[in-house]
Amino acid sequence: MESHSLSLDLTIGFAKQSILQEPSPPPPCLQEELKRVTEENMKLTSMLATMCESYNALRAQLIDMIGPTAAVASSEGARSSSPPSAKRKSTESAGDAANSVSSTNSCKKAKEEGSKPKIWKLYARTDPSDSSLVVRDGYQWRKYGQKVTRDNPCPRAYFRCSFAPTCPVKKKVQRSADDQCLLVATYEGEHNHYQSSAAEVENAVSRKTAGTADGFGPAGAPETKDSRGEREEARQPELRERLVKDMASSLTKDQNFTAVIAAAISGRFFGISTAQEM
DNA sequence: CGGCTTTGACCTGCGC
DNA sequence: GCGCAGGTCAAAGCCG
Numbered sequence: 001m002e003s004h005s006l007s008l009d010l011t012i013g014f015a016k017q018s019i020l021q022e023p024s025p026p027p028p029c030l031q032e033e034l035k036r037v038t039e040e041n042m043k044l045t046s047m048l049a050t051m052c053e054s055y056n057a058l059r060a061q062l063i064d065m066i067g068p069t070a071a072v073a074s075s076e077g078a079r080s081s082s083p084p085s086a087k088r089k090s091t092e093s094a095g096d097a098a099n100s101v102s103s104t105n106s107c108k109k110a111k112e113e114g115s116k117p118k119i120w121k122l123y124a125r126t127d128p129s130d131s132s133l134v135v136r137d138g139y140q141w142r143k144y145g146q147k148v149t150r151d152n153p154c155p156r157a158y159f160r161c162s163f164a165p166t167c168p169v170k171k172k173v174q175r176s177a178d179d180q181c182l183l184v185a186t187y188e189g190e191h192n193h194y195q196s197s198a199a200e201v202e203n204a205v206s207r208k209t210a211g212t213a214d215g216f217g218p219a220g221a222p223e224t225k226d227s228r229g230e231r232e233e234a235r236q237p238e239l240r241e242r243l244v245k246d247m248a249s250s251l252t253k254d255q256n257f258t259a260v261i262a263a264a265i266s267g268r269f270f271g272i273s274t275a276q277e278m
Numbered sequence: 279c280g281g282c283t284t285t286g287a288c289c290t291g292c293g294c
Numbered sequence: 295g296c297g298c299a300g301g302t303c304a305a306a307g308c309c310g
């Protein structure tokens with residue numbers, strides 16, 4: 001009983017510290033944490049650059065090796081830039097223009113386009129019998145709409161990233177009109193949080209090199225449910241730790257949320273204190 | 279019961 | 295200004 005309330009108090013103390021410390025200079029432990037996160041961020045940045053390079057190289061090889069498949073993927077972009085009707089949304093055409101030049105230099109593009117939301121495409125092969133518009137890319141998505149578009153009889157699904165509440169990333173998933181087993185996912189924006197595990201990105205890359213024909217964007221890679229499950233099991237503690245950090249960082253960015261939580265915690269804290277007095 | 283998907287309605291931007 | 299198409303909202307239903 002006593003140890004339980006002690007750990008609860010410690011947890012609340014930590015939460016209060018995380019939320020209320022913003023205006024004053026961070027205590028040493030947080031400075032260390034900040035330093036560690038900065039280092040990790042740099043490491044991830046270089047990892048991402050390496051990934052982009054190897055992706056570009058692999059993609060070039062793939063196009064050389066299997067012309068038809070690559071052609072399907074490329075024609076998707078090409079079709080977008082020369083649509084059946086003259087009418088097009090400006091946002092989409094801008095995105096398609098960037099994408100038709102390519103997924104190949106999406107990293108370079110991403111660096112160049114500072115103010116515009118980043119847009120990139122991901123092509124994933126699926127079982128034709130599988131009617132779900134799900135592209136597993138390591139992030140958690142919430143579907144908020146579906147629409148049948150004019151140039152494609154297959155419906156387009158709209159998703160928002162639900163991994164972090166403040167994440168602005170959206171994705172559209174639609175089957176290719178040419179190849180029904182090819183899913184085309186268009187991503188817009190940048191994730192403001194970690195992927196569920198940075199190691200997953202590495203694994204995804206190694207799986208790519210092991211022979212699937214899917215394309216993937218700068219933020220992640222499609223994967224199967226089974227392989228993901230196995231790896232998640234293997235990395236539970238690591239994953240959980242990262243998840244907690246990610247959630248904490250995204251939540252503490254939201255000032256309204258921190259204010260509400262601070263109020264709630266102080267209320268709860270007093271509640272616990274009074275309970276202990278009794 | 280909470281979170282997610284579905285789906286019709288509504289909003290917005292663009293071309294004519 | 296009107297119509298069309300893409301994008302988003304939100305209520306209802308489903309599922310674990």
